[in-house]
């Protein structure tokens with residue numbers, strides 16, 4: 001079977017059905033701007049082109065001095081909670097990753113880190129050491145920068161909603177809660193660009209589905225569109241009772257927010273990985289709001305949800321700003 005990542009991820013990601021890839025053109029491991037520039041090159045400005053204020057802006061690049069501590073902490077995992085006082089990133093923003101005792105899935109040679117979801121205050125973005133921090137690439141505060149380290153495959157979803165992403169393993173070990181699955185990588189769009197794409201698609205490609213994930217942060221919304229260029233994140237279907245959750249993560253405080261997918265409970269071998277599309281900002285607010293409104297009575301213009309869970313709200317969440 002073909003590896004959808006074409007060797008770009010640490011392990012092969014077989015795809016069982018290449019005939020239903022729709023508009024998908026290119027596998028990328030991290031997001032890009034529509035002109036192909038990597039989002040790692042983003043430099044915040046005091047005001048943005050689409051007129052929204054950018055509260056995240058700063059004129060100073062945040063620098064981490066972890067390298068100064070290499071002598072005291074020769075271990076590669078220098079940026080841990082235990083060594084937090086010696087790492088600017090960890091002392092300022094915390095490190096919510098921990099190493100469980102024992103192995104947790106098929107790649108037993110990997111030191112698997114997990115996210116402590118219970119300890120993380122809701123909506124708080126994770127801040128990892130940045131790719132240019134002088135600590136080593138093996139630093140314990142860079143979990144989402146290492147690619148997809150669990151075994152997955154893409155195959156038709158049993159709920160009949162096209163392709164989906166499934167956890168596979170030869171060892172029959174469940175994935176534990178807090179396991180990093182992948183980023184939701186795609187093209188970063190302004191709100192105007194996202195609206196334009198969505199309206200074009202509705203006119204010319206009806207039925208192809210909406211892949212745009214909107215990250216609503218205070219004062220700023222970023223849209224990630226993996227329809228043409230993306231990673232395995234684009235194959236996770238929506239469930240009203242999902243086994244994964246989206247968590248906002250920054251690779252350095254002044255970087256763009258990325259969307260990272262983590263398991264929110266244990267996942268059995270063969271299970272499809274899903275998240276709640278209403279949860280894209282890392283918050284339970286919208287999902288709770290949809291429950292209160294009982295959107296089942298008001299489905300105009302929405303897609304019927306086929307997640308099949310007992311908690312199904314009836315309709316797919318829809319971003320009204322698009």
Ligand SMILES: C[S@@+](CC[C@H](N)C(=O)[O-])C[C@H]1O[C@@H](n2cnc3c(N)ncnc32)[C@H](O)[C@@H]1O
Nearest residue numbers: 161162163209210234235236237238305306307
């Ligand atoms: C991000 S894609 C997910 C992957 C998609 N199934 C595929 O084959 O490419 C999102 C689209 O999948 C479909 N979808 C995902 N979850 C669904 C659900 N619970 N009910 C109905 N359609 C769903 C919708 O068409 C949605 O716009």
